[in-house]
Every structure is written in structure tokens, then in C-alpha cells.
Amino acid sequence: MTFPREGGCQCGAIRYVVDEPPKLIFACHCKDCQRRSGAAVVVSLIVRDQAFRITNGHPTPQRRTNDQGRVLEHWFCADCGTPLLGMARGTTPNLYQTVRVGTMDDVAGLSPSVHVWTRSAQDWVSMPSNARCFEGNPPGPLLALAE
Numbered sequence: 001m002t003f004p005r006e007g008g009c010q011c012g013a014i015r016y017v018v019d020e021p022p023k024l025i026f027a028c029h030c031k032d033c034q035r036r037s038g039a040a041v042v043v044s045l046i047v048r049d050q051a052f053r054i055t056n057g058h059p060t061p062q063r064r065t066n067d068q069g070r071v072l073e074h075w076f077c078a079d080c081g082t083p084l085l086g087m088a089r090g091t092t093p094n095l096y097q098t099v100r101v102g103t104m105d106d107v108a109g110l111s112p113s114v115h116v117w118t119r120s121a122q123d124w125v126s127m128p129s130n131a132r133c134f135e136g137n138p139p140g141p142l143l144a145l146a147e
């Protein structure tokens with residue numbers, strides 16, 4: 001994986017740089033992610049916060065509490081609505097940033113090694129045989145699954 005790589009929202013108001021390879025790339029098949037994205041699955045990478053820089057614009061935060069009482073935090077572009085960053089607060093330490101892989105300019109080689117909430121995966125989706133899969137949340141912190 002070659003880094004740094006750049007990314008941004010659809011309209012270009014927000015641009016960012018990821019300076020180093022991510023610690024972990026994971027796919028979430030939960031209903032929440034499906035509904036928010038309108039897609040089958042949301043793929044995110046986790047990178048050290050100091051290796052993530054916003055180079056243009058200011059993402060807008062949106063917070064809400066899910067059924068399990070967890071505060072979900074998302075950052076999106078207020079101009080075009082693209083979700084860029086975020087996950088459940090407390091699931092990763094503040095030293096890390098969670099970035100939606102689909103917003104990166106170059107996604108080559110960025111495939112998820114971990115799949116969570118496979119119990120609510122859409123019918124047509126099959127998990128890669130080499131991936132680590134969890135029916136719901138993994139038992140420990142996501143970053144414990146980083147190799």
C-alpha cells in the first residue's frame with residue numbers, strides 16, 4: 001500500500017490526506033450503516049489521528065444515540081452531504097481517525113480484513129474466505145484485530 005493518499009467529498013469542498021497505511025480496514029454490515037449510506041455495506045479505515053489531515057474545508061458533525069445507547073458520531077460535507085468520517089464514539093481511542101474508504105481518490109489495495117455485523121448483511125453479499133467475520137460487534141476493541 002502506497003501512502004500518502006488524498007480523499008474528499010463529492011463536491012470537493014472538503015479534502016484530506018492520509019499520510020500512512022491504515023491500522024485496520026473493516027466493513028460494517030449493520031442496519032444503521034446500510035440505512036445511513038443507502039448502500040449494502042460501509043467500508044472504513046482506521047488510521048492514527050496524527051497521520052490524518054484535513055487540507056480544505058470543515059466537515060460538519062452529526063451525533064445521535066443508537067439502540068444500544070452508544071453515541072454515533074459522523075462528519076459529513078454540509079454542501080454535498082458526503083459522509084467522510086466517524087463511527088461509534090468510544091469504540092476507537094481518540095488517537096485514531098475512522099475514514100470512509102469510498103471517499104479516497106485511490107482505493108487500490110484497500111480491502112477490509114474484518115467484517116462486522118454479518119448477521120444483518122444483505123442476502124446477496126458473501127464474505128471473502130480470508131476475512132475475519134463477526135455476527136455483531138467483535139468481542140474486544142476493533143484495533144485489537146489489527147495485524
Ligand SMILES: [Zn+2]
Nearest residue numbers: 009011077080
Ligand atoms: Zn462536499
Ligand SMILES: [Zn+2]
Nearest residue numbers: 028029030033
Ligand atoms: Zn455499521
